[in-house]
Amino acid sequence: MEKSSxxxxxxxxxxxxxxxxxxxxxxxxxxxxxxxxxIFMKIRNYHIQYTFSGERQKYWSPHLSIDLEEKEGxxxxxxxxxxxxxxxxxxxxxxMFLHFIIAGVFILFMMFAISNAMIHKPFTNDVIVMTxxxxxxxxxxxxxxxxxxxxxxxxxxxxxxxxKVIP
Numbered sequence: 001m002e003k004s005s006x007x008x009x010x011x012x013x014x015x016x017x018x019x020x021x022x023x024x025x026x027x028x029x030x031x032x033x034x035x036x037x038x039i040f041m042k043i044r045n046y047h048i049q050y051t052f053s054g055e056r057q058k059y060w061s062p063h064l065s066i067d068l069e070e071k072e073g074x075x076x077x078x079x080x081x082x083x084x085x086x087x088x089x090x091x092x093x094x095x096m097f098l099h100f101i102i103a104g105v106f107i108l109f110m111m112f113a114i115s116n117a118m119i120h121k122p123f124t125n126d127v128i129v130m131t132x133x134x135x136x137x138x139x140x141x142x143x144x145x146x147x148x149x150x151x152x153x154x155x156x157x158x159x160x161x162x163x164k165v166i167p
Contacts, residue, residue, distance in 0.1 A: 011155070015081040017166060021046065021070050024079045024166070028066075031165045039161055050158045051088075059091060060150040064158040081166065085155050087147065098140055106133040 017024055028041075028048050035041045038056035042049045046068040052061040062085050071078035086092060113126035 011085045013083045015083075015166060016071060017079045017081060018077065019079055020077060021068050021079045024068055024081070027165050036157070036161055039158070041161075050161060052154060056154075058150070059088070060147040061088065062086065062151040062155045062158060063088060064155075064162060066162070083162065085158065087151070091147075095140065095144060099137070102133050102136050102140070106130055106137075109133070 025043070025046060028043055032041050032043065035050075038052055038054055040051050040053040042051070048066040048068070050064040050066075051057070065084050065086065067082045069080045069082065071080045087095075109126045109129040113123040113130065116123035116126060
């Protein structure tokens with residue numbers, strides 16, 4: 001993936017491997033003991049997660065989640081791998097919470113402004129609050145882009161680690 005201004009928010013990929021799902025999982029289990037320093041690998045059934053640990057983990061560090069699925073129609077001799085890079089779950093939840101709060105405040109003050117306009121009262125303060133909410137939304141957007149940009153190099157490291165198992 002080439003670094004550009006259009007890095008997706010949560011990049012995803014899919015790979016089909018002509019191996020049994022259990023043998024693919026076993027490759028990840030065997031690789032777990034040789035994972036690079038500073039990277040933590042967790043395996044639960046057919047879900048694998050790569051994260052950064054210790055001093056290398058920052059608030060903007062990405063996570064790589066991988067799901068192994070049996071590919072249909074190949075008599076269980078193929079595996080479909082779905083991968084997704086994303087921020088830490090707590091950071092993602094926090095950003096979604098802020099977006100919902102900003103949207104709720106915007107809608108609330110929009111209703112106040114419409115009500116005040118209909119009864120011929122001044123609604124300048126309502127419009128000011130709505131404008132501030134739009135500004136806050138753009139601010140969140142630019143903060144998210146910066147966080148995504150900061151985590152790009154670590155995302156490449158996780159990709160290299162994954163490619164050691166599935167070339």
